[in-house]
Amino acid sequence: MLSTQFKLALSAISVAVLAGCVNYAGIHAKGKLNTPQDIPSETVLDVHAPAAVNWPQDKWWEKFEDPQLNRLIQDALASNPDIAEVQARMDRATAFMDYANADRYPSVDAGAGISRSRLARSDDYAGLGNRYITLRSLDVQFGYTFDLWGGKRAAWESALNRATAAEVDVQSARLNLAASVAKAYNQLAFSWELLDLSERDLDRLEKMLTLSKQRFKLGLDNQSQLKLVEGLRNRASAQAIEGRNDIEISKLQLATLSGKGLDRALSIQRPQRMKPYVDGLPSNIPAELLGRRPDIVAARLRVEAELKNTDAVKADFYPNINLVASVGVHSLIGDGFFDSVSKFWRIAPAVTLPIFDAGRLRSTLRASNADLDVAIAQYNKTLNTAFHDVGASATQIHSLAGQVSEQEKARASTFESFTLAHDRYNVGQDSFLDYLNAERQLISDETQLALLRSKQVDASISLLVALGGGFRTAH
Structure with a gap:
């Protein structure tokens, strides 16, 4: 009888103890992961980029077929401090992963x-x-x-996901660095082309100034007209000086990105004109993009890491x-x-x-859930930004294609007008001043065309990055 009463009492005490133990009832994350269906974008993408193309491949910059650009990007990927920084972060995350794994063993x-x-x-x-x-x-x-409740394994899996995310961050940094070098190289090519046009305009105004001085001596022009031409000539000279400076600045930027020191700029030659080679979008972007953008993959891995960390914290509530x-x-x-x-x-x-801890475990779990909500929000933001990047780049490419087409027509008309003015001047039907004015409009149209073509290349590079630059997740 006593034995039965003792067992009943012991059972009651056990139930009371367990009921009084710390628990995590009512604590949970609030965030929700978005999917491509939550941010519909297919219609806009189809309208602005109807052509279907393949996804970018690794080393996409080789498509520009410029050996000097290839060397600059290779130097940057090997020597730029930004890459060394993210690799060090990856090593740190890997060390924490190894530590968490070691904690599972005796x-x-x-x-x-x-x-x-x-x-x-x-x-x-x-x-x-x-x-x-x-x-x-x-x-x-x-x-x-x-590890009765899997807390140590969850902690290790959390660290593993963080380490993998850090590894993907390296790929993201490499992609962005390659794009920065390619855009800086495109800027150098444009600066050189702009200098050619500035020097042509300066030569035109030198001839116009000579003619204006002759007309002033003959009394055909007044001093105000002469000073106006002198001012135009001086302004053109300043633009040519600025153009040479832009070339040197672009070279220094490329040298800095390459991580080889400023003297690397001395060996950079004039680039050939870059041409865009992306004029459409791959099919099935909403589904495929999630595994082809390194920033999306890294953000998702960090969500998984916080989920596992929450599981690890919950395990501390159990005996x-x-x-x-x-x-x-x-x-x-x-x-x-x-x-x-x-x-x-x-x-x-x-x-x-754990029976009583003044709320320490519950506070820790609330903090863990808040970290999970932050990771989810960052993932949703990254996903939203990714679709914006693709849409904005595709829209810009579509718009620039139309602008370049119209500007080429304008340049063709202006060139025809310039040719006629040249012919009329040769037969004495127009003055040399009329000929120089026709050349001014031609230079202006060619400058605008060069600018639009440079923007096309930049937009092409931006779209390559927006599509992941050849990255493909294995996770």
Whole structure:
């Protein structure tokens, strides 16, 4: 009867203890991962880029067929400090992953020691004191915390996802760096083309100034007209100087991006004109883009990392078992060190159960869920930005194609007008001034055309980056 009553009491106490334990009821994340269906974009993408093309391939910059550009990008990927920084972050994340993995396994430590001491009379059983003893010890200690609820594995998986995200960050940094070099190279090509046009305009105004001086001496023009032409000539000269400066600045930017020092700029030659080679979008972008943009993949991995971290925190709410054991020898007698009387062993299992912690565990879980919500929000933002990048680049390419087409027609008409003015001047039907004015409009149209073509190349590079630049996740 007593035994039955004792069992009932023990059961009641157990239920009460478990009921009073810390729990995580009511704590959960609030965020929701968006999908491509949550941000419909197919109609806009189809309208602005109807042509179906393949996804970009790795080393997409080789499509520009410029060996100098290839070397500059290779130098940048090998030597730019930005790449070294993200690689160091990847190494750090990998180290934390290895640490979390090691925490799942038992620990074994060995110790050895020797000590010499003088006994006080109060410590001497014989009551004599003034005795000296030498203690020799050798032991092996074993420790293990059982992962009953999967908390340690979840912590390791969380660290694994963070390390993988850091690895993907390296690919993202490489993609953005290659794009920066390609755009800077395109700017250099445009600056050189602009300088050619500026020098042509300067030459035109030099001739116009010579003619104006002659007309002033003959009384055909007044001083105001002469000064106006002088001002135009000086302005053109300043633009030519600025053009040369733009070339040097672009070279220095490329040298800095390459990570090879400013002297690298001295070996950079005039680029050939770059031509865009992307004029459409691949099919099935909403589904495919998620696995082809490194920033999206990294953001998703960080969401998975926070999910696993939340699981690890929840495991701390449950009871767990620790096991500590040791075996070895202690001896006061040197020649009896390994005798049976010197040997010892100890095993100490322990059960831990959180009952009251003033809200520490619940606060930790709330913080973990908040981190998860942050990761989800960042993923949704990254996904939204990715579709914007694709749409904006495709729209710009579509618009620039129309602008270039119209500007080419304008340039063709202006060139025809310039040719007619040249012919009329040769037969004496127009003045040299009329001929120079026709050339001015031609230079203006060619400058605008060069600008639009440069923008086309930049938009093409932006679209390549927006489509992931050949990245393809294996995760």
